[in-house]
Amino acid sequence: MIEIAPAAIRPDHATEVRPMATECVVCRSPRLHYLFSVAGYRIVRCDDCGLLSTNPQPSDDELGxxxxxxxxxxxxxxxxxxxxxxxxxxxxxxxxxxxxxxxxxxxxxxxxxxxxxxxxxxxxxxxxxxxxxxxxxxxxxxxxxxxxxxxxxxxxxxxxxxxxxxxxxxxxxxxxxxxxxxxxxxxxxxxxxxxxxxxxxxxxxxxxxxxxxxxxxxxxxxxxxxxxxxxxxxxxxxxxxxxxxxxxxxxxxxxxxxxxxxxxxxxxxxxxxxxxxxxxxxxxxxxxxxxxxxxxxxxxxxxxxxxxVDHPKRHRLSIVVPVFNEARSFSQVFNRLLAKKLNGLETEFIVVESNSNDGTREQVLRYSGHPKVKIILQNVPRGKGYAVRAGLSQVTGDFVLIQDADFEYDIEDYEALLEPLLRNRAAFVLGARHGGSTWKMRQFENQPVVAAILNQAHWFFTGLINICFGASLKDPFTMYKVFRRDCLYGIRFECDRFDFDWELVINFLRKGYRPLEIPVNYRSRSFSEGKKVSIFYDPITWLRVLIRLRLSSFDPLCEIEREREAIPEPADDEQLIIGQT
CATH class of the missing domain: 3.40.50.150 (Vaccinia Virus protein VP39)
Structure with missing residues (x-):
């Protein structure tokens, strides 16, 4: 058998002062709370990012x-x-x-x-x-x-x-x-x-x-x-x-x-x-x-x-806006987005228009000359997931945020969603519509039956994800998904409809990210106002992607090798990219 070292060193034998940390080495938070001791040494946890550390550390003499x-x-x-x-x-x-x-x-x-x-x-x-x-x-x-x-x-x-x-x-x-x-x-x-x-x-x-x-x-x-x-x-x-x-x-x-x-x-x-x-x-x-x-x-x-990689002089936020038949709301929402100021962040906007038939494309093209806007015009509407995937392929920022072109979500929640990323508390943030605050909750206008059905379905499908992937999420299906662009590396996405929400969250979970959920304001629009999710068809696609990802292996290196060896594809004639960021 392998030889055993001499008896463990006891802390009371120290002859030098033990270094004491006053802030977390990852997120610089001062909130370091004691958990337990190991061989007389205190283990503390950062309440903001979750890092565990020995504090105070053994002296040089003890380590020697x-x-x-x-x-x-x-x-x-x-x-x-x-x-x-x-x-x-x-x-x-x-x-x-x-x-x-x-x-x-x-x-x-x-x-x-x-x-x-x-x-x-x-x-x-x-x-x-x-x-x-x-x-x-x-x-x-x-x-x-x-x-x-x-x-x-x-x-x-x-x-x-x-x-x-x-x-x-x-x-x-x-x-x-x-x-x-x-x-x-x-x-x-x-x-x-x-x-x-x-x-x-x-x-x-x-x-x-x-x-x-x-x-x-x-x-x-x-x-x-x-x-x-x-x-x-x-x-x-x-x-x-x-x-x-x-x-x-x-x-x-x-x-x-x-x-x-x-x-x-x-x-x-x-x-x-x-x-x-x-x-x-x-x-x-x-x-x-x-x-x-x-x-x-x-x-x-x-x-x-x-x-x-070289350090960026200033962080950039890429906002992906998928658009299809949103003529009633797009211009107003997008003007508010352009006017939104975020301290310490540059912004770029990737608008993906999927060949609307209500005049939305004409509204989108008005912004084609804006220096912060890149427009992707798709000839065939294949679903929100397909549009978001096209947008993600064009982002250049350090952080990514997905924003719908309607009034269901409040852009004044941006600061709260971005703060954990900017302070290194999290790599992936979800704007949760369920729980957290009595002032921020999911609401439905004059639709109590629809609200009850959708809320019950929400908890059922959320429970499936939590059980299958060892998570404890409250709202994995929120539109407000904010994350570091690096989270996307080594992941291939395939879903075209609202099942993309499942695919993105589950793949991030499989890659090791645990999202921080922050309550946001949300007021659901009715189906007559343009809500596009199908109560009957989309749940089938959700279950399908859950089963596929639960049963498949996950190896980002395989995806990296596949992309490296892939033959470059010809330009996609189903979409046109306008503008340079």
């Missing part, structure tokens, strides 16, 4: 004792040690596969931060990379240099990322089980941003609060350790990446190669009530020949990949 020469798990026998190295090599291969699929190419200059004893760097050299590793532990640096002595080119820097010289020189930067250890992840990502070349790729592997083990074990989760200073979920890590100058973020399960021997050693060092005993029992019952047999498992981690 943790990261001793025996910090890395090793086998007690030569055979066991060789098995551990094979596991690390297999895991490195899995990670390099993801990097190559994401980039669409092999080789280049690669920097690994926290390179440990060099197992990943060895595998990267075999894939054609020129590698540099930076590692704080002198012992680990010596081991890495020994492993790579016969390989070239390579460079091992003993120190921190601030000791890595240069700027804009690396094609790939790997942070494998590192970001949770550093005192300030924001500073780390900003320095990586400086080191990466334009379009360079960052790879992060870290424990995830979204993982099945975290949800099952709660405060007994094996990743709650004194040396882990931050605990991310999908949303908080993506938000931090966006804020530090990265885009095109995708997430994959954190698959690792493990064996029974390694797992037993891990739980022997990091005690978890019930699990440590079970791991030891499985180890004892496993035949000796099988204890070192590797297998792939997703236990507690996630992987995120992103590309470096």
């Amino acid at each position: 004792r943790i990261y001793a020469s025996d910090y890395f798990l090793r086998g007690r026998s030569e055979a066991s040690q060789e098995a551990v190295e094979r596991l690390k090599s297999r895991t490195a291969g899995l990670y390099l596969d993801l990097i190559e699929r994401y980039r669409g190419q092999r080789g280049g200059r690669l920097l690994e931060v926290g390179s440990g004893e060099g197992d990943f760097l060895v595998s990267a050299i075999e894939r054609g990379f020129k590698v540099t590793g930076v590692e704080y532990s002198e012992h680990a640096c010596a081991m890495a240099s020994k492993k790579m002595a016969s390989r070239c080119p390579f460079e091992i820097i003993c120190g921190e990322i601030t000791d890595v010289p240069g700027a804009g020189i690396y094609d790939v930067c790997v942070l494998s089980d590192v970001i949770e250890h550093v005192r300030n992840p924001r500073h780390l990502l900003e320095r990586v941003h400086e080191l990466l070349c334009p379009g360079g790729v960052i790879f992060i592997a870290t424990p995830s609060l979204n993982s099945w083990s975290a949800r099952l074990l709660k405060n007994r989760w094996m990743e709650f350790k004194p040396e882990h200073l931050f605990y991310f979920d999908s949303s908080t890590l993506q938000t931090l990446l966006i804020d530090c100058g990265y885009k095109d973020i995708i997430e994959q399960p954190g698959t690792k190669a493990l064996n029974v021997d390694y797992i037993a050693g891990h739980f022997a060092r990091y005690k978890v009530r019930g699990l440590s005993w079970l791991a030891d029992l499985v180890y004892r019952l496993t035949p000796t020949k099988l204890r070192h047999k590797p297998f792939h498992v997703v236990a507690s981690g996630m992987v995120q990949l992103a590309r470096r």
